[in-house]
Amino acid sequence: MDVDNIPKPMLDALNGLVYLDDEQVTDILCRKRNLNNGLRIENPSSVLIEGFSRGNEFHHILKEEAPDQHEVIY
Amino acid sequence: MEATTALEKQRAHTIAQEYRSKSYDVIEEPASELLPDFLSGYKPDLLIRKDNEALVVEVKTRSSLAKDPSVRDLARLIQAIQGWSFELVVAGEGEKPSSPEGARPFEREDVLQRIEQAESLLELGFAEAALLAAWSASEATVRVLIEQEGISADLFNPIHVLSRATTDGVISRDDYRLLTEAKKYRNALVHGFKFDDFDYNLLGDPIRTTKRLFTLND
Numbered sequence: 085m086d087v088d089n090i091p092k093p094m095l096d097a098l099n100g101l102v103y104l105d106d107e108q109v110t111d112i113l114c115r116k117r118n119l120n121n122g123l124r125i126e127n128p129s130s131v132l133i134e135g136f137s138r139g140n141e142f143h144h145i146l147k148e149e150a151p152d153q154h155e156v157i158y
Numbered sequence: 159m160e161a162t163t164a165l166e167k168q169r170a171h172t173i174a175q176e177y178r179s180k181s182y183d184v185i186e187e188p189a190s191e192l193l194p195d196f197l198s199g200y201k202p203d204l205l206i207r208k209d210n211e212a213l214v215v216e217v218k219t220r221s222s223l224a225k226d227p228s229v230r231d232l233a234r235l236i237q238a239i240q241g242w243s244f245e246l247v248v249a250g251e252g253e254k255p256s257s258p259e260g261a262r263p264f265e266r267e268d269v270l271q272r273i274e275q276a277e278s279l280l281e282l283g284f285a286e287a288a289l290l291a292a293w294s295a296s297e298a299t300v301r302v303l304i305e306q307e308g309i310s311a312d313l314f315n316p317i318h319v320l321s322r323a324t325t326d327g328v329i330s331r332d333d334y335r336l337l338t339e340a341k342k343y344r345n346a347l348v349h350g351f352k353f354d355d356f357d358y359n360l361l362g363d364p365i366r367t368t369k370r371l372f373t374l375n376d
Contacts, residue, residue, distance in 0.1 A: 119220070122169070122250030127237050130230040136248050137223035140321050 087116045094145060102147055110150045163219065169249045170203040170217040182208045196239060200232055210241055217247040264298035269372055272298070276365050285358040286347055292361065293344040296337055296368040303328045303371060333367055340364040 091114045095106040103109070117123060119141070125132065135142040151157075174184045185192060188205040197214070204215035214236050216229055223229060229246070236244040264272070272295035279288035300323045307328055320341070324334040340363075343356045 119248065120250050123248045124173075125246045125248070127243055128233055128246045130234055133223065133230045133233060133246060136220050136246075137227075139220055139224060141325050 085116075087114055090114050090116065090143070094143060098145070108150075110153065163222065165249050166203070166217045166219060166222065169247060170215070173215060173217065173247060174204055174206075177204075177206050177213075180208075182206050182213075196235060197232075200228070202232070212242045213245060214242070215245045215247060217249055219249045223248070263301065264294075266302075269295045269298050269302075273365065273369055273372065280358075280361055280365070285361055288365075289340065289344055289361055290347060292365045292368060293340060295372070296340070296364060299368050299372045300329060300337070329371065333371065336363055336367055 091112050095109060095112075099106055119136070129146075132144050135144055170186060174186050177184050183206065185205045187201070187203060190198070190201075192205065193200070193202075202214045203217050204213075206213040206215060214232070216232065218226065218229060233244045233246065236242045272291045276288045276292035276295065279285075279291060297319060300319055304319065304323050304326070307326060320329070320334055320337055323329045324331060329337075340361075343353060346353055
C-alpha cells in the first residue's frame with residue numbers, strides 16, 4: 085500500500101472517538117516500515133510493543149497536541 | 159531477560175559494539191548485582207551508561223516478544239525513571255535463509271508437479287514426503303497470489319507470506335489456519351522431529367486447499 089493511502093481511512097475512523105472531526109488535525113507524520121528487516125525503537129509505548137508481539141502487520145497511531153500553529157519547524 | 163536466540167544475541171552484541179564506539183559504557187547481560195534496585199528481577203540484554211544518561215536495551219524477535227509480556231512492564235518501568243530510557247530492538251526474522259545461487263521461484267508447472275507428487279506420495283503411503291511436497295506447492299502458490307495483487311512477495315519467511323496473504327484478503331482466515339497448522343508439522347519434519355498427533359488422513363486438506371488456491375491463479 086502506498087504510504088499516502090494509509091492515513092485517510094485512519095483519520096476517518098477516529099472521528100468521534102479521538103476528536104470530534106478530523107478537520108481538527110493539523111499535522112500528520114505517516115511512516116511505513118517493513119517489520120521483517122527489524123527496527124530500533126526508543127521508548128516505545130506498551131501499545132506499540134503489543135503490536136510487535138502480535139506477529140502481523142499493524143497500524144500504530146500516536147495522537148499529540150497540535151504544535152504552535154504560528155510556527156513551522158522541520 | 160537473557161537473549162534467547164542466536165539472532166538476538168548477535169544483534170545485541172552488534173548494538174553493544176556500536177554504543178562502545180560512541181564512548182558509552184556497555185555491559186552485556188548484566189548480572190543482577192550490577193542493576194539498580196528498580197530493575198530487580200529483570201535481566202536486560204544491555205545496560206548502557208554515559209555521563210548522566212542510562213539506557214536499557216532489549217533485543218527481541220517478534221515471536222520472542224509474543225512469549226515475553228514482561229518487556230512491556232520493563233519499558234513502562236524504565237520510562238518512569240528520570241534519566242533512564244529504554245530501547246527496544248525488534249530483530250528481523252524475515253531475512254532470507256541461505257539458498258543455492260540462482261534459486262528462483264516455482265513457476266506454474268513446478269507448482270502443479272508438486273501437487274501431483276504430493277497426491278501420488280499420499281496414495282502410496284509416503285505421508286511425510288507428501289506433506290513436504292504439498293507444503294512446497296502451498297507456499298509457492300500463496301506467493302504467486304500475493305504478487306498477482308501487486309504486493310511484493312519478497313518475503314522468504316513462510317510466516318510472513320501467509321500472514322501477509324491473509325491481511326490483504328488474498329487467502330481466507332480458514333485457509334490461513336489450515337496451512338499454518340500444516341506448516342507446524344512440516345517444520346517439525348524438516349528439522350528432524352517426529353510427532354504422533356498428525357492425522358495423515360487429513361493431509362488431503364492442505365493438498366486440496368492448495369489446488370483450489372492454485373486454480374485461482376488461472
